[in-house]
Amino acid sequence: MIDKQILLLPGPTPVPPQVALALARPAINHRGPEFKALWEEVTVGLQDVFQTRSEVVILTASGTAGMEAAVANFVSPGEKVLAVSIGAFGERFIQIARAFGVETEVMAFPYGQAADPDAIAARLAADKGQEIKAVLVQHNETSTGVLNDIQAISRARGNHPALLIVDSISGLAAADLPMDAWHVDVVIAGSQKAFMLPPGLTMLAVNERAWQAAEKCTNQRFYLDIKKARNSGLKGQTPFTPAVPLLFGLQESLRLLREETLAGSFARHALMRTMVRAGARALGLELLADDRVASPAVTAVCVPAGMQPAAIIKPLREEFGVVVAGGQGEVKDRVFRIGHLGYVSCSDVLAGLAALENVLADAGAAVSRGAAVAAAGAILNESIGGK
Ligand SMILES: Cc1ncc(COP(=O)(O)O)c(C=O)c1O
Structure with a gap:
């Protein structure tokens, strides 16, 4: 022992034995009917966890790639975002946005504190020209153990058209985040957190407003192009070879979450x-x-x-x-x-x-x-x- x-x-969090067994299932053809059925089941199951009717895209990559996909697909170089940071993962979002040529205005709060929705409301209200195209923020800041009030942040946006993009990689399924009810445009999750899976999948739930932004986005992307992922997903496939064992595991972890x-x-x-x-x-x-x-x-x-x-x-x-x-x-x-x-x-x-x-x-x-x-x-x- x-x-x-x-x-x-x-x-990464512990993997339940049922999930570990699912991970070990025999291989299937990722272009065949078994995969299509698996894909359809997990994408629908994910909608329940994201509490959304919007489409959920699954990418074979760790959570940071989900953050990168959120920047690369929804904001164009030269456009402005408001990056709300309360710790190390907020800082990562800033780095990613800057790496993609996005003008990144930082609103940082001290480590250990949550973001102040009033400050966000004031900043967005002052943006008369509506230059800010998106607000980037963590749901659960893993480096400090602080949970942001996403509902209040969404309300703080008021009528400002900026997309609300939330990194809930360590929050989803552990803390409530009803995406549709709270009018969040993009939510990012990762497999190795409350989903009880090994690392390797990132999931993004994307609402219609965000899909429209993706249509116009001029940023560079290839592997992380969520439109490609969406189009393949509609056929029950993925644009590139998927991590099939992780999807078997996800099927099981979704079942466990449904049960709980x-x-x-x-x-x-x-x-x-x-x-x-x-x-x-x-x-x-x-x-x-x-x-x-x-x-x-x-x-x-x-x-x-x-x-x-x-x-x-x-x-x-x-x-x-x-x-x-x-x-x-x-x-x-x-x-x-x-x-x-x-x-x-x-x-x-x-x-x-x-x-x-x-x-x-x-x-x-x-x-x-x-x-x-x-x-x-x-x-x-x-x-x-x-x-
Ligand atoms: C809030 C948050 N964002 C992003 C990440 C990055 O995810 P990954 O390490 O899977 O790339 C993590 C990982 O701990 C996280 O907790």
Whole structure:
């Protein structure tokens, strides 16, 4: 059992056994009728998760390619976007937009905070010439463990015609994002997060307004051309060789999500968030994000003064088999991140917290062993109606 690990990562997340078995299914012809049926099933299933009637495009690539596709297909060189950044993935969106020759106005908020919808509303209201063609923003900023209020950001857009393009790579299925109801134009997801799959697929849900923008877009794209993907998809195919095993896995993970229900998945993630936060606080640890904006997918925990994240991350892995993530961007040396995303249960969270309190105590921190598990356990107990 020495190789058994508990992955508390914000991606790649653990893969359920049913999905792992689906990944191992025998090969099929990706131009044949079996593939067409599989394709039709997963694209329709994805619409439920995106909560949209719009088309969903699946690309064989990691999430960053989905972000790149969003820039390359919807904004042209020289056009302007408002890039709202609250952390390292917001910064990545800025880099991508600039790489594609898009004039990128940055609205950045400090690490640990959410974007302020009022500031976005004021900026868009001031754009009398409607030069801003799109707003780029993260749903769940994985580097800081902050969830943006996409509904409020969408409302903040008011009547401004800018597309709202949301990177929900680590948010979708963990936190509510009803794309159609909230008038979001493009939502980007990734397979290795709440979809409980290995990395390798990115999915983009694209509404009619965004398809129209894609028609006019003059940016360079070839592999990531979503119009090509759409046209092939209508025939139950993909323009290039698809990752068939991942699509078998997706078929199974969609089935699991249907079984749990989206509401059930949101509730599980929210419960794990509350447990992790209570457990960390019981050990005297500070959290980067405020409760009001805390992510249900990942929690960035500040390391005690004088300690490096590696002094916690390494013994957690080596002594307890508990794998957490390091920091990113400007908080790299200040935090470690506990993922509670995808195929993770409350018991995994309790095990992770038990390991954490022991690692801290062993390092000489003034913590009482058992405190984190007791605090998180009390929350779990309350949620299941225990005494
Ligand atoms: C919010 C967010 N955006 C983008 C990405 C990039 O995705 P990938 O690493 O699959 O390219 C990630 C990955 O962690 C993410 O969490």
